[in-house]
Amino acid sequence: MSARHETDLVIVGAGPTGLFATYYAGFRGLRVTVVDSLPELGGQITAMYPEKQIFDVAGFPRVKGRDLVAGLVEQAGAAEPTYLLDRAAVHLAAREDGLGLTLADGTVVDASAMLITAGIGTFHPRPLPAAEGWVGRGVEFFVPSFVPYAGKDVVIVGGGDSACDWALHLEPIAASVTLVHRRNAFRAHQRTVAQVRASTVRILTDAEVVELRGRTTVEEAELKVEGRALVVPAQAVVAALGFVADLGPLQSWGLETSRRHVVVDQAMRTSRPRVFAAGDITDYPGKVRLIAVGFGEAATAINNLAPVIDPAAHVFPGHSSEG
Structure with missing residues (x-):
């Protein structure tokens, strides 16, 4: 028999965004269940x-992602939420006075x-053709930890914020970092690009990875730079080419x-009654x-x-610093 769970608000x-919403819903006196x-x-x-490092959260000149999450989880704990993790939300149905x-x-x-x-749905990394067969053998699509890259020659492929951020973070611990981008102009924030250019990171534009070679793991990468072949040492390759979103x-x-x-x-409010949205998944004119x-x-x-949950409630409850 399937389990049932009753709550005021399901996030x-x-x-x-979901963690802060959990705290704020608790501040409004709502019972909260969070699904992920x-x-x-x-x-x-x-x-x-x-x-x-994250630089665009008010009150923090810089904060590591894991530290930001830890603070948000502690803050959300005030709402005493129920967490239903490691299970996807599949089907939504209307109920009398609810969902x-x-x-x-x-x-x-x-x-x-x-x-x-929920962010912008399920992410599928954009493929790097030359990496076929090498994923997990020296090729990764993101960098959850810097430790495995210590002392290695790292090739990062991409021209967006993640590629440039990882290049900067890995520069002090890797033996070398080479940033490979197929265009001359970068999509990353101008300040970040300037920092990369001022670092020891080797920047190769109008370039692409043609082939990866090695025995059991990647050992070197053959590049094509402005039409010419170039072989560089590479015990680690990060394909930071972005992700394709799928709302699932x-x-x-x-x-x-x-x-x-x-x-x-x-x-x-979304187009469906009682369903709201916030964060990266939303779209409206002027969205940032x-x-x-x-x-x-x-x-x-x-x-x-x-x-909507309690018709006697007001939209503006007063400031959280009051009372």
Whole structure:
């Protein structure tokens, strides 16, 4: 027999936005259940970027991803939430005065309202053709820990924020870092690119990885740089080419979507009654995808869904520093 769980608010996604929303829902006096397909709290930061420095959260000149998550988890604990982890949200059905959310293991969560904070769905790394057969043998798509790269010659492929950030983080501990980008211009933040250019990282533009060679693991990479062949030592290759987002089961929930995102209004309401969204998954005119923005959207969503759950509640409850 499938387990059933009753709550006021079910939050789908246990990343930074979902964790802050959990705290704020508790501040509004709501019972909260948090669902995530990953086995640990923290979403993509925990899974992919725990050692990465984050610079755009108010109050922190810089903070490691894992430290930010730890603080958010502690803060969310004030709400005494129920966490249902390592199980995906699969099916959403309307109930009388509420919603029924079925999880992959058969658990059904009955809630008065839902807040979706699930990043932008399931991520599939963009492939690096030359890496076929080498994944796990020296080739990775993200860097959850810097320790395995100590003393190694590292080739990072990509031109976005992650590629440049990892190049900077690995420079002090790797034997060498080579950044390979197929274009001359980088997509990363201008300040980050400037820091990479000022470092000892070897930057190769108009370049691509043609072949990886080695015995049991990668030992060297053959590149094509401005049309010419170049072989460099490489005991580790990071294919930071970005990810293709897939909304997965959310696409069947009757929500209006745009470019793999969920459309919301100024109150963070989706096109479906009782369903709200906040964070990277949302889309509206002028949307800026920053963690700090997600925190604000979470507070907006919680304050607007509170009267949906309890008609006697007000949208604005007063400041959390009061009382």
